[in-house]
Amino acid sequence: xxxxxxxxxxxxxxxxxxxxxxxxxxxxxxxxxxxxxxxxxxxxxxxxxxxxxxxxxxxxxxxxxxxxxxxxxxxxxxxxxxxxxxxxxxxxxxxxxxxxxxxxxxxxxxxxxxxxxxxxxxxxxxxxxxxxxxxxxxxxxxxxxxxxxxxxxxxxxxxxxxxxxxxxxxxxxxxxxxxxxx
Numbered sequence: 001x002x003x004x005x006x007x008x009x010x011x012x013x014x015x016x017x018x019x020x021x022x023x024x025x026x027x028x029x030x031x032x033x034x035x036x037x038x039x040x041x042x043x044x045x046x047x048x049x050x051x052x053x054x055x056x057x058x059x060x061x062x063x064x065x066x067x068x069x070x071x072x073x074x075x076x077x078x079x080x081x082x083x084x085x086x087x088x089x090x091x092x093x094x095x096x097x098x099x100x101x102x103x104x105x106x107x108x109x110x111x112x113x114x115x116x117x118x119x120x121x122x123x124x125x126x127x128x129x130x131x132x133x134x135x136x137x138x139x140x141x142x143x144x145x146x147x148x149x150x151x152x153x154x155x156x157x158x159x160x161x162x163x164x165x166x167x168x169x170x171x172x173x174x175x176x177x178x179x180x181x182x
Contacts, residue, residue: 033102036095037178043092044115044174047122048167050085055164059157067149071142078134089126093119096174104181111177118170122163129159 058077062070096116103109133152140149 033099036098036102037181040092040095040099040174041171041178043088043095044119044167044171047085047089047092048164048171050081051160051164051167055161059153059160063153063157067145067151068142070153071137071140071145074134074137075142078138086123086126089119089123092170093123099177103177108177108180111173111180115170115173115177118166118173121166122170125159125163125166130156130163133159 062073062077065073093116096112096119100109100112100116103112133156136152140146
């Protein structure tokens, strides 16, 4: 489907934007750039998918547990995410940067730069908010939970939801950028 056809479905204001974009995008991307685009979609899809699954399934299960069981389960769950998720997020960031540099138009470049900002938000929230809470949880003995234990689950969930929304926005922006480029 040509971009101008998409614009016809979307309305007159967007039609003009799509037609202008179509005029700017005159060359097809090289196969390497296309492969990087596939990598970006796979990476941002996996990131948002994992975060979404944790938000809708894992977190409710963890919240239903007693503190000792939560501490045990959290310890087991964390083993599977590290180093996989940080590597995936960083690889997706690098691939997004490559696409932004190779972008055939200002509109596509803007979408990709905004996506890059979103990935940085995901990384910042993870490293500055969720990881410190994970360290507190790992430092608490599940067999001797202190009486005055401060349950980190509400704060962890809040930060996780922020990075989940950021990851979903990144997926949307990357999808739009790659769709416009093709």
